[in-house]
Amino acid sequence: MTSASFLLNGVRVELEGTDPHVTLLDLVRERGLTGTKEGCAEGDCGACTVVVRETTHPVQSSALPSAYRAINGCLALAAQLPGAEVWTVEGVIDTGLGAVKAATELHPVQEAIATTGGSQCGFCTPGFVMTMVASYYSPMVTDEQSGDPGGEVLAGNLCRCTGYRALRAVATLTSGAGSVDGSVGTDRFARRLHDPVVGAVTAGLGSAVVAYRPSTLAESIARLASEPGLRVIAGATDVGVEITRGFRRYEGILSLDAIRDPIFSNCSRAEWSITIGAGVTMTALEDFLRDGGAPLARHMLPWFASRQIRNRATVGGNLMTASPIGDMSPVWLAHGAVALIGGRSGIREVRVSDFFTGYRQTAVGADELLVALRVDDDVVPRGGRRVEWVRKVARRNRVDISTVATAFMVLLDGNERVVSARLAYGGVAATPLRAIGAEDALIGAVWRNGDGHVADARARLGSAFAPLSDHRGSASYRQRLITGLFDACLAETATGSDR
Numbered sequence: 001m002t003s004a005s006f007l008l009n010g011v012r013v014e015l016e017g018t019d020p021h022v023t024l025l026d027l028v029r030e031r032g033l034t035g036t037k038e039g040c041a042e043g044d045c046g047a048c049t050v051v052v053r054e055t056t057h058p059v060q061s062s063a064l065p066s067a068y069r070a071i072n073g074c075l076a077l078a079a080q081l082p083g084a085e086v087w088t089v090e091g092v093i094d095t096g097l098g099a100v101k102a103a104t105e106l107h108p109v110q111e112a113i114a115t116t117g118g119s120q121c122g123f124c125t126p127g128f129v130m131t132m133v134a135s136y137y138s139p140m141v142t143d144e145q146s147g148d149p150g151g152e153v154l155a156g157n158l159c160r161c162t163g164y165r166a167l168r169a170v171a172t173l174t175s176g177a178g179s180v181d182g183s184v185g186t187d188r189f190a191r192r193l194h195d196p197v198v199g200a201v202t203a204g205l206g207s208a209v210v211a212y213r214p215s216t217l218a219e220s221i222a223r224l225a226s227e228p229g230l231r232v233i234a235g236a237t238d239v240g241v242e243i244t245r246g247f248r249r250y251e252g253i254l255s256l257d258a259i260r261d262p263i264f265s266n267c268s269r270a271e272w273s274i275t276i277g278a279g280v281t282m283t284a285l286e287d288f289l290r291d292g293g294a295p296l297a298r299h300m301l302p303w304f305a306s307r308q309i310r311n312r313a314t315v316g317g318n319l320m321t322a323s324p325i326g327d328m329s330p331v332w333l334a335h336g337a338v339a340l341i342g343g344r345s346g347i348r349e350v351r352v353s354d355f356f357t358g359y360r361q362t363a364v365g366a367d368e369l370l371v372a373l374r375v376d377d378d379v380v381p382r383g384g385r386r387v388e389w390v391r392k393v394a395r396r397n398r399v400d401i402s403t404v405a406t407a408f409m410v411l412l413d414g415n416e417r418v419v420s421a422r423l424a425y426g427g428v429a430a431t432p433l434r435a436i437g438a439e440d441a442l443i444g445a446v447w448r449n450g451d452g453h454v455a456d457a458r459a460r461l462g463s464a465f466a467p468l469s470d471h472r473g474s475a476s477y478r479q480r481l482i483t484g485l486f487d488a489c490l491a492e493t494a495t496g497s498d499r
Helices: 024-030 108-115 125-136 149-153 164-174 188-192 217-226 239-244 282-291 295-303 315-321 329-334 436-442 452-461 475-493
Strands: 005-008 011-014 049-055 066-072 085-087 210-212 231-233 252-255 267-269 273-277 338-343 346-351 356-358 369-376 385-393 404-412 418-426
Touching: 049 125, 066 125, 108 125, 108 164, 125 149, 125 164, 149 164, 217 252, 217 338, 217 369, 267 282, 273 315, 282 295, 282 315, 295 329, 295 385, 295 404, 315 329, 315 369, 329 404, 329 418, 385 475, 404 475, 418 436, 436 452, 452 475
Parallel strands: 005 085, 210 252, 231 252
Antiparallel strands: 005 011, 049 066, 049 085, 267 273, 273 369, 338 346, 338 369, 385 404, 404 418
16 A cells, blocks of 8 residues: 555645544645635535546546546545545645735636625635636536536535625636636646646555555455445545534445446446446546437436536445435436446346335445446337436425436337336335336327327326425425426427327
């Protein structure tokens, strides 16, 4: 193992003996860098946002070897930090490392916020600054669904002074300003993007509680088999909340973010399928899917949490959480995806429809790891088409947890008759589920209102699930959503006069 340390605003911070449960937010503030704030301690408000420089993921299209990513400091654990390069608001002025400078020497993002009156009480401002700094050095991102790129950039940051108008304007103006056609400007942060990154190293941490960080799947599985009490983490966006809000502590931690096995850490394409590594972040997946494949995932990802969360959350970690209200689980169900599960005897396959065995329970054994997902193409009949439809219903659509989420994949022949259908729901039972009875009723139906088979399928949806009531919505509200979302899909995607 190598030395356990990371760079903070260019200064090396030693981590030897550090409790692996400690968050990056606490480590930063302990060193007097109090611009990074604790607001919610669960990744919702963005007040703790910092920027990390990371190696450009193999699946991402970039001419540069590294990229800046905004992350939530409250959810990043010490166990994940060896080899990292972290920047806080104190370190982003254009020259020097954290020294106090005049306003005229601020980073262009800070300058823009100051001149437009974007800072109000100031509590949340450092988090906004860091989110926009990461965006400043990234290619311009547009939000096709809302036409509001500034809103997409800042979806993970809350302002309780209602200063969004000015801040979103700054985000729109500065997004991609330091990146043009894959090249970057000349300030020190831009120049640093050309440098290689040390990246995640295999250093372990702790004394009373030990964190392991293997570099291969074989090492990880062997460690898990020998110490079954270890808590496995990847992006730790869920485990981080267990620690910060639930005050959980574990016997030991097994961090998977340094694994370099391609099947786990990369994505690949075959003629009729794609394979998505369990260690791939949602941001990297989003970039990979720009070239096609898994269309339902491509449609849902812009609504998955925030940029800060997508930069850390992994495909495998999200599925292993097995939340009944996770945004992506209905997507994989509707795609008919297959989970590749690794153990000491090799890799076995389990369809995602059989993956969830109970509330927060999966088919992955105690000595196994989820390795990847495989999504096979749904072949459209000659002259037919494919209906791809997702919807997330939540109070705060991008960052909030779903009340109900749906993903529908329906194949139609040239006569608009249903050849196959997968109707998947989250938030309606103890696990994400497909409406099998309604799917069966749709076979042979003409995809439009007024068809008897469609009416039968809708009726079956009304009794397919038994949703519960909670603070996000009552059972009756969820029941109305189950059929209402189907109606919305039909209205938006059917053709003909009976639409």
